[in-house]
Amino acid sequence: MTGMPATSLGTGKALAATxxxxxYDFSRKYWLFVLPAVVIILAVIVFPWLFTFFMATQExxxxxxxxxxxxxxxxxxxxxxxxxxxxxxxxxxxILGVALPVFFGTLAALVFHREFPFRxxxxxxxxxxxxxxxxxxxxxxxxxxxxxLGVLNYLLxxxxxxxxxxxxxxxxxxxxxxxxEVWFWxxxxxxxxxxxxxxLPKEPYESxxxxxxxxxxxxxxxxxxxxxxxxMIALVIRTIDALKVFDTIxxxxxxGPGTASETLNYFLYLQAFQFYKIGYASAVVVIFFVIIVxxxxxxxxxxxxxxxxx
Amino acid sequence: xxxxxxxxxxxxxxxxxxxxxVSPALLVFLWMLSLSLKNELDNTAYPPVFIPSPPTFANYIxxxxxxxxxxxxxxSILVTGGAVLIGLLVGVPAGYGIARGKSAKFAVLILxxxxxxxxxxxxxxxxxFQIVGLVGTKTGLMITHLVITIPIIVWIMIGYFENVPIELxxxxxxxxxSPWQSFRYIAFPLARPGITVGGILAFIFSWNNFIFSxxxxxxxxxxxxxxxxNSLTFEQISWGPLAAAxxxxxxxxxxxxxVAQREIVAGLSAGGLKDG
Numbered sequence: 001m002t003g004m005p006a007t008s009l010g011t012g013k014a015l016a017a018t019x020x021x022x023x024y025d026f027s028r029k030y031w032l033f034v035l036p037a038v039v040i041i042l043a044v045i046v047f048p049w050l051f052t053f054f055m056a057t058q059e060x061x062x063x064x065x066x067x068x069x070x071x072x073x074x075x076x077x078x079x080x081x082x083x084x085x086x087x088x089x090x091x092x093x094x095i096l097g098v099a100l101p102v103f104f105g106t107l108a109a110l111v112f113h114r115e116f117p118f119r120x121x122x123x124x125x126x127x128x129x130x131x132x133x134x135x136x137x138x139x140x141x142x143x144x145x146x147x148x149l150g151v152l153n154y155l156l157x158x159x160x161x162x163x164x165x166x167x168x169x170x171x172x173x174x175x176x177x178x179x180x181e182v183w184f185w186x187x188x189x190x191x192x193x194x195x196x197x198x199x200l201p202k203e204p205y206e207s208x209x210x211x212x213x214x215x216x217x218x219x220x221x222x223x224x225x226x227x228x229x230x231x232m233i234a235l236v237i238r239t240i241d242a243l244k245v246f247d248t249i250x251x252x253x254x255x256g257p258g259t260a261s262e263t264l265n266y267f268l269y270l271q272a273f274q275f276y277k278i279g280y281a282s283a284v285v286v287i288f289f290v291i292i293v294x295x296x297x298x299x300x301x302x303x304x305x306x307x308x309x310x
Numbered sequence: 311x312x313x314x315x316x317x318x319x320x321x322x323x324x325x326x327x328x329x330x331x332v333s334p335a336l337l338v339f340l341w342m343l344s345l346s347l348k349n350e351l352d353n354t355a356y357p358p359v360f361i362p363s364p365p366t367f368a369n370y371i372x373x374x375x376x377x378x379x380x381x382x383x384x385x386s387i388l389v390t391g392g393a394v395l396i397g398l399l400v401g402v403p404a405g406y407g408i409a410r411g412k413s414a415k416f417a418v419l420i421l422x423x424x425x426x427x428x429x430x431x432x433x434x435x436x437x438x439f440q441i442v443g444l445v446g447t448k449t450g451l452m453i454t455h456l457v458i459t460i461p462i463i464v465w466i467m468i469g470y471f472e473n474v475p476i477e478l479x480x481x482x483x484x485x486x487x488s489p490w491q492s493f494r495y496i497a498f499p500l501a502r503p504g505i506t507v508g509g510i511l512a513f514i515f516s517w518n519n520f521i522f523s524x525x526x527x528x529x530x531x532x533x534x535x536x537x538x539x540n541s542l543t544f545e546q547i548s549w550g551p552l553a554a555a556x557x558x559x560x561x562x563x564x565x566x567x568x569v570a571q572r573e574i575v576a577g578l579s580a581g582g583l584k585d586g
Contacts, residue, residue: 030489033407034416036400037460044431044457045423051434108331116324122332124571129335131567131574133518135535136556140342143549151341151358183334191575244427247520251539268429273525278433285430292425 055282066279073283082259083284086267089174090243093263096178097185097242102234104182105189106227110219112190113197130187138251141180142167145252167253170260177261180248185241189234196230197223236299243292264288339564345553346370353549369554377555381530382537385448389523389533390516392452397459397512402505404460405467406493410476420461428521431457436525446528454522459512466511466577470504471497507577510570514563534559 056073058066077083112123129137144152145166153163166176204222213221246265249255255262255270262270268288272281345353346369347362373379408416435454436445444450478500479492487495523536532540538555567574 030407030411033403033489033493034411037404037464038416040400040456040460041419041423044435044453045426046419048431048434049426051437052430055433107327111324111327111331114324116328120571122328123575124568125332125335127571127575128339128564128567131514131518131563132339133520133535133556133560133563135518135520135539136560137338137342139538139552139556140338140345143345143553144338144341149354149356149358154356154358183338194575240425246428247535250520250524265427265429268427269521272429272433273436278437281429281433285427285433288427289430292427293422296425 052282052285055279056286058279058282060276060278069279073280074287076280077283077287082262083267085259086262086264089260089262090264093174093178093181093245093261094239094242096175097181097245098235098238100178100182101186101189101238102231105186105234106193106231108186108190109193109197110223112194127187127191129184132184134184134247135251137184138180138248141248142252145176167261168257170257173253173257173261177245177248177252180252181242181245184248185238189238192234192237193227193230196227200226232299232302236296239295239299240292243288243295264291342553342557345549346557348550350548350550353553369550370558372551373555373558377541377551378537379555379558382532382534385451385527385531385537386517386533388448389452389455390513393455393459393516394509394512396452396456397463398505398509401460401463401508402467402498402501403493405464405504406471406497406501408464409468409471410479410497420464423457423461428457432522432525439526445526446531448531450526451522451531451533454526455516455519458516458519462512462515463508466508467501467504470501470507474500503573503576506570507573510566510573511577514566514574517563518560 055066057068057070059069059072060066108126112119112126144150145168147153147163147165147168150166152166156163165172167173200223204226205218208218208222244265245263246269249261249263249266250269253261255266264284265288268281268284271277271284344360344362347365347367348359349366349368352359352362404416431454439445439450444453474497478496479487482492482496483489518535519533520535520539523533524539527533527536538552538559541552541555
């Protein structure tokens with residue numbers, strides 16, 4: 001569940017290609033290098049997947065005994081309003097938690113692509129939120145959101161905005177969590193898009209300048225189309241991560257007030273490790289996994305299509 | 311003159327946008343620092359006190375004196391250190407094998423691993439660990455942290471090994487090198503920057519991880535993030551010491567970010583990632 005270079009999404013073809021003729025072909029011997037990693041990945045990643053699919057069809061007791069219940073877990077799940085609401089919360093959070101960081105991150109990349117004094121230092125400060133320990137910073141956010149003593153309401157009062165309830169009101173709980181998400185993950189989008197900007201060719205701009213194009217025209221018709229594949233990578237990664245949001249919710253709202261900010265991942269956590277409904281939780285994992293894979297494939301398809309059109 | 315004025319306004323607007331971009335990060339971290347250096351009276355004052363006067367280190371002293379902070383710090387170092395070390399030992403050769411053997415299937419496997427929520431590994435591993443007695447142990451935690459470190463290191467290394475010119479190795483192999491020797495003496499030294507980048511990123515995301523420790527960590531084996539979280543829920547702790555503890559937890563990764571800024575930007579702009 002950790003990351004991978006965005007470029008690797010695009011190197012599938014390179015990986016699959018056969019080595020050019022003339023090279024000493026010894027690819028058969030390379031499995032030995034991969035073997036230790038494969039063994040560990042099988043044990044800690046693939047085994048759990050298979051086990052989850054098995055558990056999803058079981059009723060699990062705290063004693064460890066299980067009994068086969070077929071699809072009953074799924075049937076109960078789709079009648080569980082708390083589960084259905086958590087899906088709604090997850091999509092609400094994800095749409096905002098993807099769109100805003102991608103928008104601001106792209107803008108930030110355009111800014112940091114230019115030369116200016118102290119750029120390195122300022123970029124480091126800008127990148128820091130995504131490196132900081134989410135739990136630790138979320139604790140500070142919790143203090144800042146305090147309706148009476150929090151520093152945010154004080155800062156708002158300075159510019160004449162009335163105090164907000166932040167995470168204490170069901171209506172603003174999710175938007176407030178989105179604000180924290182934007183703070184944490186805009187830098188990631190910035191870095192991906194910055195990587196794209198660094199590789200842009202110079203020629204199109206030179207000819208556009210000769211043709212008398214304005215800054216906006218150059219951005220709209222050259223920069224944006226060339227950056228699109230990178231923005232799509234950021235979109236895919238952000239979507240996967242926003243769907244899985246957990247740390248900030250546990251620390252800041254615990255799914256509250258009530259269940260107003262309970263997302264799929266938090267619902268799953270409660271079922272599995274607070275209520276110990278292991279079989280039921282495994283069914284949630286299966287559905288969760290289907291949603292993530294479906295959305296990722298959809299976005300990767302859109303990315304591929306945007307490439308063909310370009 | 312209007313032309314000069316417009317240029318000046320443009321420049322001003324640009325610096326303003328830089329300020330707007332950087333200030334949220336700056337404000338939160340500075341506020342964290344400010345909370346940790348003030349006494350309780352100032353921390354709950356309204357309007358808020360921004361600059362601690364005089365600054366006090368009492369909060370930091372309290373963190374170390376009362377909360378077993380030293381133990382949790384040691385747990386974090388062992389779990390993250392072990393997971394990064396094993397991740398490198400296993401992940402660097404794997405990255406090489408994938409890059410040279412062109413095994414796209416394994417690459418896709420790791421891509422899928424990136425998409426799966428952590429909790430989906432945790433349910434089966436929790437049951438398995440209960441059977442073999444690893445729940446609440448540092449060894450168990452370290453094994454789960456491999457889920458974070460191995461994929462990240464493998465992915466970064468694939469990219470770096472693909473950039474090592476294959477002609478060098480071809481020549482060596484024709485001269486009778488074994489694949490291991492060609493890896494050890496040619497590819498490995500040339501891809502060394504990738505090992506730094508992969509190691510640093512794996513360290514950061516393993517250090518920051520919360521969910522594994524919250525589920526599998528025991529009272530004596532949990533790592534810093536879940537230890538700080540538990541002090542929030544189980545003890546009536548005030549803002550100052552909590553902010554001090556939070557700052558201490560995230561300080562190693564922030565320092566690493568500053569020191570290894572160049573490597574991190576190289577690793578991340580070549581690829582986006584985080585744990586989850």
